[in-house]
Amino acid sequence: MKKLTLLSYCLFLLLPLKTQAVVVNDVTGMTPVQASAVMQPESTQQVSELVKNTSGPISIAGGKYSMGGQTAISNGIQIDTQKLNHVIDFNPEKKLLTIETGATWRQVQELIDPYNLSVKIMQSYANFSIGGSLSVNVHGRYIGEGPMILSVEKFKIVLADGAIVEASPKENQDIFYGAIGGYGGLGVITEVTLQLVDNVKVKRISDVMPITKYYPYFMQQIRSDKSAIFHNSVIYPPDFEKVRAVTFKETQEPLTILDRLRPTDQYSFEQEQKIKIVASSNLGKHLRKLYDDIDYTKQPVMWRNYEASYDVSNLQPIKSKNKSFALQEYFIPVERFEDFYPELIAILKKHQANVINISIRHANPDSGSLLAWAKTEVFAFVIYYQQDTDEQSKKKVGIWTRELIDAVLAKGGSYYLPYQLHATRKQFQRAYPQADRFFKLKALLDPENKFNNMLLDRYQPKIIQ
Numbered sequence: 001m002k003k004l005t006l007l008s009y010c011l012f013l014l015l016p017l018k019t020q021a022v023v024v025n026d027v028t029g030m031t032p033v034q035a036s037a038v039m040q041p042e043s044t045q046q047v048s049e050l051v052k053n054t055s056g057p058i059s060i061a062g063g064k065y066s067m068g069g070q071t072a073i074s075n076g077i078q079i080d081t082q083k084l085n086h087v088i089d090f091n092p093e094k095k096l097l098t099i100e101t102g103a104t105w106r107q108v109q110e111l112i113d114p115y116n117l118s119v120k121i122m123q124s125y126a127n128f129s130i131g132g133s134l135s136v137n138v139h140g141r142y143i144g145e146g147p148m149i150l151s152v153e154k155f156k157i158v159l160a161d162g163a164i165v166e167a168s169p170k171e172n173q174d175i176f177y178g179a180i181g182g183y184g185g186l187g188v189i190t191e192v193t194l195q196l197v198d199n200v201k202v203k204r205i206s207d208v209m210p211i212t213k214y215y216p217y218f219m220q221q222i223r224s225d226k227s228a229i230f231h232n233s234v235i236y237p238p239d240f241e242k243v244r245a246v247t248f249k250e251t252q253e254p255l256t257i258l259d260r261l262r263p264t265d266q267y268s269f270e271q272e273q274k275i276k277i278v279a280s281s282n283l284g285k286h287l288r289k290l291y292d293d294i295d296y297t298k299q300p301v302m303w304r305n306y307e308a309s310y311d312v313s314n315l316q317p318i319k320s321k322n323k324s325f326a327l328q329e330y331f332i333p334v335e336r337f338e339d340f341y342p343e344l345i346a347i348l349k350k351h352q353a354n355v356i357n358i359s360i361r362h363a364n365p366d367s368g369s370l371l372a373w374a375k376t377e378v379f380a381f382v383i384y385y386q387q388d389t390d391e392q393s394k395k396k397v398g399i400w401t402r403e404l405i406d407a408v409l410a411k412g413g414s415y416y417l418p419y420q421l422h423a424t425r426k427q428f429q430r431a432y433p434q435a436d437r438f439f440k441l442k443a444l445l446d447p448e449n450k451f452n453n454m455l456l457d458r459y460q461p462k463i464i465q
Contacts, residue, residue: 024072025066027312028326029319030389030420033072033454035059042083044100044156044164044190050079051188052162056450058183062102062129065312066136066418067223067326068454069454070183076452079188081131092117096153101131101189106264109309113260118199118304119150126221127312134189136418137181137373139363139380140308141230143247147374148365149180153193160187160446169367178441181369183417185442199304200384201255202229204247206296214243214408215337216366218244222247229304235358236289238282240345243291245361248307252329257302263453267313275315279325279386284388321402325356325386326397329416330404331378334362336411344381352401357384373414373431380416398422405431421458428459435459 025032033108038061041047051058060259081102082464088098088296089374099108106126108119117158122128123138134155137147145151154168157179168174179186192260195371209217214233222231222245245370263399273293277284312318330339347356361380366372401422405415414431415423427437 004137007142014419019073024061025069025077026071028067028157028324028331029100029320030324030326030394031069031072031454032066033069033074034076035072037078038078040071040080040083044084044106044158045284047084047188047190048080048162048164050077051450053161053332054201054450056160056448057452058133058450059453060131060188060451062132062135063104063127065128065132068419068421069299070418071132071453073431073452073454073457076368079177081129081188084131084190095198096193097196097264098191099130099135100191100195101129101155105127105133106130107442109261109305112196115303116199117196119308120195120197121145121148122308123169124310125307125312126309130192130194131189134180134192135183136370136416137366139344139361139369139374143225143228143231143362143453144364147175147365147369149182149369150364151195153195155179155189155192157186157191158188158452160448164190167270174441175445177282177368178438180371181366181371181373182438182442183371184453185438185451185460186445187451200229200250201301202304202307203253203301203308204296204299205247205249205314206299206408207245207247208293209243209245211243211341212338213239214245214315217245217330219334223362224276225249227251230307231362233360234292234340235345235360237285237355237358241285242271242289242359244296246296248304249300253301255302257306257333259306261307263309264311265313266311268317272316275323275325276355279354287315291434301402302372319389322388322390323386324389326402326420328384328385328404328419328452330381330408331363331415332381332408332413334377334379336413337379340413341381344404347400347403347407348383351403353383353397354386355383356386356389358382359384362445370441371417371432371433373416375414376412379412391392394420403429417455421455425459436461455462 057073059073060079061071084102085102086100105122178274227249233243235240278288359382363374366374405427
């Protein structure tokens with residue numbers, strides 16, 4: 001540990017610290033990592049002192065919903081941001097919120113809903129931390145939007161030497177475009193200023209069609225529909241021939257759901273059993289279609305915030321003794337949609353992957369992040385599947401994952417990095433052609449490679465000129 005000033009020493013002592021080694025994991029339970037300690041700073045200044053006085057390695061964790069060790073590194077300190085969750089500034093008139101990044105989207109929603117404001121871009125689930133969302137540059141189901149970077153005004157980041165730097169599209173641009181989507185490689189983003197939008201009433205509308213009809217349907221009826229707020233489509237296994245397109249459109253009709261936010265605990269035994277049935281057999285998957293045919297006859301009207309406040313408890317349990325549910329995601333340029341999906345389906349069928357659901361999303365291009373997954377306008381294919389967790393089963397998943405990556409790369413697309421680390425180095429470099437620029441920036445800002453995790457450790461060059 002470096003020599004401390006009296007002030008910094010006092011601040012350092014205030015940090016909650018588990019001094020014993022501890023095994024940390026993610027939501028799938030498939031990536032246990034032994035960390036030397038877990039620390040929970042409560043302010044940007046505390047983060048600065050911690051980073052300044054730690055030689056490393058340091059990883060950063062929020063909600064721990066990434067699935068391949070992106071929040072941990074062996075024998076390193078894990079910064080757990082849960083207590084870094086304070087509101088710094090809120091301006092409802094300008095629709096701007098500055099908040100610490102350990103806060104969850106649910107905390108944001110509870111704060112801004114009384115002002116009839118909504119988050120502009122976030123995931124479908126509100127449990128995730130804002131910092132984790134920034135680190136993976138998330139997207140959601142929002143029509144006319146795209147990666148989260150499109151909603152960020154500025155942020156504060158703690159660099160490897162403890163310096164606190166503000167970055168925006170106009171100030172410290174290299175850090176702005178490197179740190180968003182940078183998986184904690186450049187430093188700890190501690191505060192962020194987010195653009196907000198109006199909370200509006202939305203009505204759910206559903207259309208079912210063969211998958212062969214989806215692309216023209218989306219391009220003609222959804223893409224330019226200014227009333228469409230949320231949109232995604234479900235490709236139903238096991239045959240993957242039918243698509244249900246679900247759109248939430250702004251409406252002035254009376255509410256049929258009066259609650260402004262969903263409950264925080266959304267676990268239900270009925271939902272758990274439904275997921276188990278779908279995962280258990282092809283018959284279960286066909287039964288799911290019949291259930292949806294009944295459920296989607298309803299056209300509920302609700303607040304935007306209500307639809308945006310799903311809780312991951314709705315999916316529990318994600319892991320069991322020998323199995324776990326997991327995600328993968330592939331991005332394809334919109335014009336290559338019809339070229340890609342038949343290969344996607346063929347690979348999943350060939351390997352008998354136990355797919356529960358494939359969701360199609362849409363995103364506009366990234367504004368310039370170095371590890372951009374949306375280099376052009378894209379469709380996202382989000383695969384939710386169940387796998388066995390023994391080593392042989394993990395290897396089998398790795399085989400079909402790499403086949404899918406090759407298929408999407410051949411069409412000019414990419415894959416998402418928050419999931420299991422099955423991609424080869426060559427695949428990573430093809431999917432993220434500006435990775436060399438990112439790692440050179442990292443070497444400049446973090447010459448001792450203080451910030452690290454399993455994702456960065458796998459793909460960064462061992463020697464950067």
